[in-house]
Amino acid sequence: MKLIFRLITLFCLLYGTSSKAQDNAQLVAQCAANAGNNVTYLKDFIVKLDAGTPGGKAPSAKFSMILSKNTMYRFSICSSPNSKGEGVLQLWEMNDMLGSTFMSATGKDYPFFDFKCQKTGVYHVFISFKEGKAGEAVGILSFVKKL
Amino acid sequence: MMKHIIYFVLVTMVLSSCRSGEEKQAGSEFDVPDSIVNEGVLEISEEIMQDIVQNVSSPVEMAALVKSLGVPYSKKYLSPTDRVNELSTSFKQALNLGVYGADLGYLNMYDKTSAVIDYISAIKVLSDGIKVGQFFDFITLKRLAQNNQNLDSLMYISVHSFNQMDKYLRSSNRSNLSALIVTGVWIEGLYLATQVAKEADHPELAERIGEQKIILNDLLLILDNYKSDKQFNSLITELNILKKEFDDIRITIEKGEPEAVEENGMLVIIQNDKSVVDISPERLESIINKTEKIRKRLINI
Numbered sequence: 001m002k003l004i005f006r007l008i009t010l011f012c013l014l015y016g017t018s019s020k021a022q023d024n025a026q027l028v029a030q031c032a033a034n035a036g037n038n039v040t041y042l043k044d045f046i047v048k049l050d051a052g053t054p055g056g057k058a059p060s061a062k063f064s065m066i067l068s069k070n071t072m073y074r075f076s077i078c079s080s081p082n083s084k085g086e087g088v089l090q091l092w093e094m095n096d097m098l099g100s101t102f103m104s105a106t107g108k109d110y111p112f113f114d115f116k117c118q119k120t121g122v123y124h125v126f127i128s129f130k131e132g133k134a135g136e137a138v139g140i141l142s143f144v145k146k147l
Numbered sequence: 148m149m150k151h152i153i154y155f156v157l158v159t160m161v162l163s164s165c166r167s168g169e170e171k172q173a174g175s176e177f178d179v180p181d182s183i184v185n186e187g188v189l190e191i192s193e194e195i196m197q198d199i200v201q202n203v204s205s206p207v208e209m210a211a212l213v214k215s216l217g218v219p220y221s222k223k224y225l226s227p228t229d230r231v232n233e234l235s236t237s238f239k240q241a242l243n244l245g246v247y248g249a250d251l252g253y254l255n256m257y258d259k260t261s262a263v264i265d266y267i268s269a270i271k272v273l274s275d276g277i278k279v280g281q282f283f284d285f286i287t288l289k290r291l292a293q294n295n296q297n298l299d300s301l302m303y304i305s306v307h308s309f310n311q312m313d314k315y316l317r318s319s320n321r322s323n324l325s326a327l328i329v330t331g332v333w334i335e336g337l338y339l340a341t342q343v344a345k346e347a348d349h350p351e352l353a354e355r356i357g358e359q360k361i362i363l364n365d366l367l368l369i370l371d372n373y374k375s376d377k378q379f380n381s382l383i384t385e386l387n388i389l390k391k392e393f394d395d396i397r398i399t400i401e402k403g404e405p406e407a408v409e410e411n412g413m414l415v416i417i418q419n420d421k422s423v424v425d426i427s428p429e430r431l432e433s434i435i436n437k438t439e440k441i442r443k444r445l446i447n448i
Contacts, residue, residue, distance in 0.1 A: 032303060041303050042205055043310060066362060068208055069422055070351065091416070098405045099416035113407075113414035119400060119422040120358040122365075143207055146215040 023080070027138045031078035035112055035142045039074050045125060045139035047087070052132030060128035065141065069120045072144040076112035077101045077127070080136035085129025087137030091115060092124040102130070114144060206252030207306065209336035212355060213253075213343050220257040224339050225250045226446055228269040238378045240276040241324040245331020246446055247273065248309050253339060255302045263292040263301070274312065277324055282311040323379070326369045330382065331445075333359075333366060338442040341435040356434060357426035360393035385441050392434045397425040 024046050032041040047061045067073060077089040086109070090100040101110045117123075129135035226246045234240050251266045267288050274280040284304055291301040309328075316325040337359055344352045367386055373379040403419025 028307070029303075032307075037299070040207055040211075041306055042207060044307075066365070068212075068355070069358065071208065093420075096405070098418060099407060099414070101414075103407070103414075110414045113416055115416045116418060118418040119420045120355075120361055121422075143205070143211060146212055 024138070027078060027080055028140070031076055031138045031140045032142070034078060035074050035076045035140055039142040039144050041140060042073075042143050043141040045127060045141075047127045047139065048136045049085075049127075049129060049134060051084075051134040056132065058128045058130075058132035060126045063125045063127075063139070064122055065125070066121065067115075067117045067123050069118055070147045071117050072147055073115045073117060074112050074140075074142040074144050075099070075101070075115060075125065076140040076142065078111070078138050078140070079129075080138070083129070083135040083137060085131065085133030085135030087135055087139075088128055088130060089139045090126045090128075092126060093121070098123075112140075116147060206249045206309070206332050206336070207256065207302075209249075209340055209355075210253040210256040212352065213339060214256050216343070216349050216352060218343050218347075218349075220259060222262070224253065224342050225262075225266075226335065228265045231269040231272050234273065234276070236378075237277050237324060238327065240273045241327035242331045242382075243446060244270060244273040244277070245328040245333070246335045247331075248305075248328065249332045249335035249339070251305055255298070255305060258298055260292045260298070260301070264289060267292065279312040279315060282315060283308045323373045323376075326366075326373070327382075330366060330370065330386075333362060334438075334442050334445055337438050341438045344431060345435045353426055353431050354424040356431065357393070357396045357424040358398065358422070360390075360396050360398065363390055363393060382445065385445060389434075389437055389441055392430070392437050396430065399423045399425070 028044045028046070032044070035041070043063075043065065045061070045063045049059045049061060052058045075089055075091055077087045079085070079087040088100060088102040091098045091113075099113050099115055101113060102108075103110075125139055125141070127137060127139050129137070226243070228247070231243070234243050247266050247269050251263065251270065254260075254263045254266060267283075267285060271280060271283060271285050274283055288301065288304055288308075291297055291304070313325050313328065316322065316328075337356070340352055340356050343349065344356060363386065367383065367390060370379060370383050370386070374383055399422070401421040401423065403421065405419060406417045408415050408417065
């Protein structure tokens with residue numbers, strides 16, 4: 001009986017892992033498609049975060065990339081349907097935040113924002129979840145056009 | 148008896164689940180030779196390396212710039228695929244996988260679907276060689292290319308496959324191969340830009356070539372981790388020759404505050420920093436010549 005229980009657990013684990021990868025792939029494809037027709041997908045950032053501690057800083061995931069001058073990029077965020085928290089994507093350069101899918105001043109959310117890059121260099125994407133909730137999301141970097 | 152039947156069914160289910168999982172997850176059953184697994188202590192941490200590696204070089208952007216300048220498509224910028232079976236080591240396979248990846252980006256950008264099939268086939272051979280062929284959906288890619296339809300999907304699957312492969316290599320302790328692929332993409336992108344710049348004066352392209360100084364420095368930082376390997380050392384030596392050419396290029400930054408504006412209901416962030424690249428015609432010419440020689444040697448290294 002013990003053996004059967006172990007086998008069932010193993011099967012669930014294996015099946016769960018494979019279906020998780022499939023869910024991620026679907027979310028990436030869907031999010032890339034939502035970014036628009038005339039853009040080219042470049043990168044995806046898959047994030048799964050635990051909830052933060054009460055009163056503490058919201059956990060976030062960081063991704064670094066090189067962006068090129070005179071290029072318009074699009075940064076999109078899509079939260080997984082199972083996600084407790086709503087994903088927020090921010091673009092940073094060194095210690096300066098350049099853009100975010102959530103504008104705290106107006107309380108407005110955007111599924112994506114475009115970035116007109118004027119300087120080739122290293123930029124950072126941070127993905128977190130509102131109110132430090134646990135969550136799963138996918139960020140997408142797309143190429144829009146040369147400026 | 149019932150117990151035995153349940154046992155048999157469960158074992159069958161577990162085994163079949165393992166097999167299907169292997170296709171998607173790039174199973175760990177591969178016998179990875181010692182020579183292509185990271186050895187020893189890295190000079191910079193894996194985490195920092197991953198930070199640097201992300202999007203060091205995209206197979207799409209340089210091609211997009213060239214196309215936006217009105218430069219017509221030309222096959223002469225591409226690396227020939229006829230010698231793909233001669234690339235026998237994982238080092239050569241990974242480096243050339245990057246080269247062909249950049250070429251595939253160029254072909255996709257110009258919608259040259261008939262030529263795409265040759266490059267997809269070459270990429271299949273090389274990716275199978277370094278045991279990452281499972282990330283490329285070659286059947287779908289070929290079908291899309293042959294039918295000359297849904298070109299956006301062709302581009303998406305191509306780029307996504309490269310990203311999947313890159314993630315897998317980095318997560319399975321084979322960042323060295325990932326670094327080689329990135330190097331291949333970068334050198335081929337630079338080769339394309341310099342060949343176009345050789346034929347006609349394009350100030351924007353010259354500036355973009357000068358900016359590769361920043362990317363080359365990052366690339367060398369990554370490759371330096373593997374300098375104990377003879378082939379990597381040879382690659383680093385070649386790239387250091389190229390780096391010298393970039394040394395006197397000055398990049399100055401004019402600071403400005405970013406602006407957030409709404410255009411047709413969409414949020415647009417305008418960066419008001421500006422970089423100015425100072426590259427003389429003589430320096431550009433020497434970079435063009437050096438890139439040509441180095442790219443030729445690298446793809447035959």
